Amino acid sequence: MPLQNRVLPSGEIVADPARGMFTGNRGVLHDDAQRLKSARWKGKAWICCALHFKGWQRRVMTPGTWTELFFLDEAVALAAGHRPCALCRRAEYTAFRWAFGGLTAVEMDAALHRARVGRDRRQRRYWIETNCLPDGAYFLHEGQPHLIHHRQAYPYSPGGYAAPVSLPRGVAQVLTPEPTVQALRAGYCPALHHTVSGAVA
Secondary structure (H helix, E strand, C coil): CCCCEEEECCCEEEEECCCCEEEEECCCEECCCEEEECCCCCCCCCCEEEECEEEEECCCCCCCCCCCCCCHHHHHHHHHEECCCCCCCHHHHHHHHHHHCCCCCCHHHHHHHHHHECCCCCCCEEEEEHHHCCCCCEEECCCCEEEECCEEEEEEECCCCECCEECCCCCEEECCCCCHHEEEEEEECCCCCCCCCCCCC
């Protein structure tokens, strides 16, 4: 049985056997039996990490240590409210920070936390015209998360993206937090899964 450690663009954490391009964490969320407890984060630093770094190895969901979460690609991590790790993804962190407005990690984490979850502890969403969204952003179309890439909409699944459809017109509900959308507009380019046409990971 797969562990409950796969993050969706909606921010939900589910059990799915498909492998992702990135890992990351929100603190210690699991118990000694490798099961998630009720909390879905501990602290405001939600990061997106490289799968491989300096040969380090960990046993997933080791008791008492941070909970390894997994994302299909970086766009999913961003939609769920994460940012690049300053240790294992330093270049990406620096690029994201400057696209974010030059804030410190603590300042970014505080801004992201206000934007990604509401008082009900659910993902905070908002509405905007789809033609105003930048590449790398996620929105809902017919109830399903879609990624914008080269002005097309790619339907998401945990295993990869389906064939793109024309970008729908009108207002849509956006999953990617507003500050991150601004960073995407400012030029930050997330690494995308190979099922996106023309993606560069």
